[in-house]
Amino acid sequence: MGDRLFAHLLAAMAGGVLVITAAMLAALTVGAWPAIRKFGPAFFASSAWDPVAGDFGALPFIYGTLVSSAVALGLAVPLGLGVAIFLSELAPGWLRRPVGFLVELLAAIPSVVYGLWGIFVLVPWVRATLSPPLKATLGFLPLFEGPPLGIGMLTAGLILAIMVVPFIIAVSTEVMRAVPTSQREAALSLGATVWETTRAAVIPYARSGIVGAIFLALARALGETMAVTMVVGNVPQIRASLFAPAYTISAVIANEFAEATDVHLAALIYAGLVLFLVTLTVNILARLLVARAGRGPGLIRE
């Protein structure tokens, strides 16, 4: 009797996660409803952002979110995979734990601290040290046009890269370590070097998990708020140049929400709902990919 009751209590608590997810969807949809009704899908195609006239479109914010995340992943994916290969295959045993631990600390630093460091250290560095040579060598590209202000898309991408790289490292190291020893031994016994073993036996086996890790990092980058808000410049515009200031979905919510009313408020919740749905989808995909990696690729076929 007590057993049944207790089991139900435990199940109810676990089910709380389901209830919360559903409640979040419902509450955000209700909150966003005035804006959904007024703007519909045109919300994603319009660049208007006029609280006085009550006309809102999220295009510059969506653009800023996507581009800053793309810059971040462009930097974080190669670096993160390099570190994961190092930690799982190449590093001497005594080095693995400390490096792994430091990577964890990198993930533990609060976003606002990254932002603070970004404003006072990274922004001046990007302006004075990183941008001039970029401009001198690649200035003919539209990507590096205009005056380097320090604040802007490039800095936002850099800081996002630092913030999401621990997730790529942690998850890819884990899936690569989970590759069965028999796979490594098969390659080693053929006379493969450690790197050849990694390339031929480990990475293909762990591939779906590595893609999952990248998706996980993507979801983080899309939704990261504070650090980006503090360095991205907060100007709702669409510019090809990475030197130009931009704006992201999460940053506009962070900056305007507390003072918004009526349709403005609903439009911000609408943007938040979109962010929620996108990150939810990317995360689900990521988790399914990582779970699939645990079973190995061989069993998927046939």
Next chain:
Amino acid sequence: MSRSYLRRRWTDRLVAGVTFLCAVAVLTPLFLILFFLARTGVGALNLDFFTHLPGAAGEPGGGMANAIAGTLLLVGLAALLGVPVGVLGGTFLAEYPTSRLAGVVRLLADVMNGVPSIVMGLFAYTILVLPLRHFSAAAGGLALGIMLIPTVMRTTEEIVRLVPQSVREASLALGIPQWRTLLRVVLPTAAGGIVAGIMVGLARIAGETAPLLFTALGNRFWNWDPLQPIAALPLQIFAYAVSPFEDWHRQAWAGALVLVSLVLGINIATRAAAARQVKLR
């Protein structure tokens, strides 16, 4: 053969070198951040910082005493929600691992872990701030508490699974019913690990800013009423960092130093305690 072999061996070394440099590159920001925190933060720290309220805009002096207290209160409120749901839900996942509910909850918990924290703030705003018509510590605690649940749930699951079957059987063989076995034998056995998981979760939410922006809102004065706006250390750091005042920038660094010491300190202590437990076994 021999030349291609030499090339292969050099490739192997080159890759080892390149991946090592990747590790150096990734960890450099960590050291830089800690360096700047130490350099700028330590100088700005003084007793006033821990005992005084914030000064008036633009005037030097003042502290973040109310923000430190506010963060502790917010974290406490979050624990009220996150710990029971997380621990009991995690126990469910460990005890009924193959049930369909467990499969869905496990996936959703992992997914929720990756949902942007600002979305948690939006949710708390729509269900607490809007109906009550004002910002409140409770709304901030709700947002942080929801964020705490997945971490605690998944750690609890992992640790409870480690409790050997023999421990359970010993208790069940004594005629103790399953639910009492769980509560009195299994969970206490797993307590060390669960507490460690809770601490790491609390450290993480203590540093969150985005979910508090339009729930707890921030406050320049003392507040102990959960239904009123309240200050929080991360909020104060943000406000000071983007302000135009030199002295506030200094205080933002000091606040960041305190916050990071707290967060990293808990992480390192938990890690050390876990390592010691492993050694004792």
Next chain:
Amino acid sequence: MPDTTQAGVAVTADAAVLIDHAAGIEAQDVHAWFDRLHVLRGVFMTIAPRRVTAIIGPSGCGKSTFLRCLNRMHELVPGARSSGRVLMDGDDIYAPGVDPVQVRRRVGMVFQKPNPFPTMSIYDNAAAGLRLAGERDRRVLDETVERSLRAAALWDEVKDRLGRPGTSLSGGQQQRLCIARALAVSPEVLLMDEPASALDPAATLRIEELARELARQLTIVIVTHNMQQAARVSDVTGFILDGELVEVGTTDQIFTRPRDRRTEDYITGRFG
């Protein structure tokens, strides 16, 4: 089975093209440890070229460790160490300056459980070793893949589906694919670590026949805890107990007139 001899001739012919040299091995005072656990205590053993040498002994006696010392795979396990000399055609594979990667190209290995690369096709599995060595010439690859698959008595079963994943094969076929993968790099010795323990009796028999066939060209060392298998397949048998080589002799002698009491106890089933 009437076609066995015919298949056998074909197998040997194809293996002959692949294998240009079979090495003899001389183990001298080989010790091995896992951390502080001393699992091999000074093994001396001569392994003749172009013979099947079986190593028998109860579980945990160190016979697999000994095998893994012969291609320097033992040292890959964290905390594992070894000492002593292993001479291949007179040269010590543990001499300073010898690269274990080079040793493993000369000494192939087949593992207890079939472990084809799951992301690779049958063709790619068989070609894996050559590709790693930098071979890009499609004609050479095609030829070697066919030869090694023929030498592993698998060609006829897979020639129409070389592009299918290696994991789509049955267990026995997967193991023969792993043998083909090892043969493709022209090893001088093939180590087989209980290669049939995960297979059904029919597949086991095929692996055993294959080992006998390949021994016409190649030195084969097979570890097994199945004494019937050792008796069926090997020319020479060594018996390892508690990390020591108790006795080594022709298979016939070991199974009919063992000199050591412990060998007799083991083969008559008194322990292990």
